[in-house]
Amino acid sequence: MRRQLFRQVLSLLLACTALSGAAAHAEAVPDEVRFAYAGGPRVWILGKIDGAFDKAFGARVKWVPFASGADVLTLFAAKEIDIARFGSSPAAAGIARKLPIEVIGVPEVIATSERLIARQGITGLKDLEGHAVAYPANSTAQYAFEVAVKLAKVDRSKIRTVTLKPAEIVSAWKRGDIDAAYVWGPFTQELEASGGKEIFATRDLQKDGVLVFNNFVVRKEFADKYPELVVKFLRVVQDKVDQYKKDPEGSAQAIAKHLDIPLETARSTLAGLQYPSLAEQLTPAYIGQDASKANSRIARAYKDTANFLAEIGEVRRADIPESYAPYLNTQYLQRALAGK
């Protein structure tokens, strides 16, 4: 009796999986596309507000929130998301760990949207010695902090660091437990509102050739199955960047209202990012394409990031790929640009 029941359940399950597989092939559009977003003010949120992604795909978009880029890796591993916008340094770590993901674009170069905010009296990186600094674990902010400290030749061992989630950084700051924090908006503005002063911004690393950026990453399985949808995605994102550039104030207002954050926070965070166009992303100054990909600035930046993570012991050196170029899939960018 029990065995029979078991068999019935099993055959039912098999039938279900077969059916769902067939359905997906027939219409070539998933029921739902799942985006992972950090909840902060970013340009693609404009597409969340007016439903531009849903319209372009002909499918519903589910926006999955996360606290920091590290969570994205877990969400990808669990196949809970399809496309994510997050930082370059967790992406470099995820690829080193052989997570089946691909970089499809670098929409934002971090300039002043991520900054090191410190208490009065701390005016430079050197002053951090003997103080406590917080940053979110495995984030672009942590990476920028560690590199900045190294470049400034500050004695790292004299700085006490703690990893906290962005919201926890604000409460630790208010209690006086930390003296500085490297984090992104809207949290940087909250720290400034309670007496903090900027002493460093990620843009300051660019003169030393260090590029920190946010990337769009897809689950490889998803992109292979719905390539057209990925192309549409990049086009909509570019539309939204154009919309923002045409009307920064109106866009900031819409995003601030949608996310329920102060307008000034949205305005300064949005302005704190640089937005390379689709065509620019395909030049070696960014991702490059075909032959120029191998030695492009972004490919090297990933490798540098991974090497750095290996140096501090977060990533195993043997896991780091020879080159990150194979994980940068530019065909979607190329097609998005051609169709423009």
Place this chain on the structure above:
Amino acid sequence: MSLETLSVVPALPEEVAPGRPGPSGRSLIWRAWPGPRARISLAAVALVLTLWQLSGSLRWIDPLLLPPPSDIWVAAQELLQSGYRQTPLWQHVAISAGRAVAAFLVAIVVGVPLGLGMGRWPTLAAVFDPFVQFLRPLPKIALIPLVIVWFGIGEGAKFFLIFISSFLSIVVGAAAAAQGVSQARIRAAQTLGASPRQVFSHVLLPDALPGIFTSVRLSVGIGWTSLIAAEMVAANAGLGWMVINAGTYLRTDVVLLGIVLLGLTGYLFDALLLLAQRRLVPWAGRDA
């Protein structure tokens, strides 16, 4: 009492030949370790480990999702050699164990007397019971945002989270143990002219101790599980932190190594408590 203690000795596992059942039917746990049961346990563990290893070697499961034991072994050797994030592996274990032991000790020192008092005096129980019963089932992770605001990000917050989860169970266990003491026995002692202090030290405490030990063992288990919650708060060393941090980089091998070490350390705590119970309360489970 001394006769009683002597008669216990042959029942201890060191004295019992493997396979031969001990003379006492009550000491099940003691008999479980040597003998055929142990062999079955070992075989079961070996079987699971083999299947686990095969799942990775034969690629049934992506090693990223479930690293096989061989990967964990490699990770263990790497960490033993170079530490995890500049801290040697044994230090992570020691830091976590230190945090936990400190919290356990305070929880026992405060919790046992309070529990005994609550078991003896209904008024005291009536005062504390609502709070204990409200806080005890609360998921301690829910307290984290408050704990940061109250205690900051230092050791205080970590101590509090482990303390609060073990303390509450100890209180409840000790109260139940004190309540379980037979009234007749207390009256008998009183009739024989025992002072309240004598009643406490000669009747109440010896009778309640086995129950207290059991509740301490359970509470230590509960406290150890909240270590992860405690080390989610701005730690930069410790086993719980190692598991969480490695997770953010998808170092699932280090995560599993941390879990194995957490499990083994918890097991060790329990074994030590069991040993202490056998030494200090040899009359446990043998009502005179």
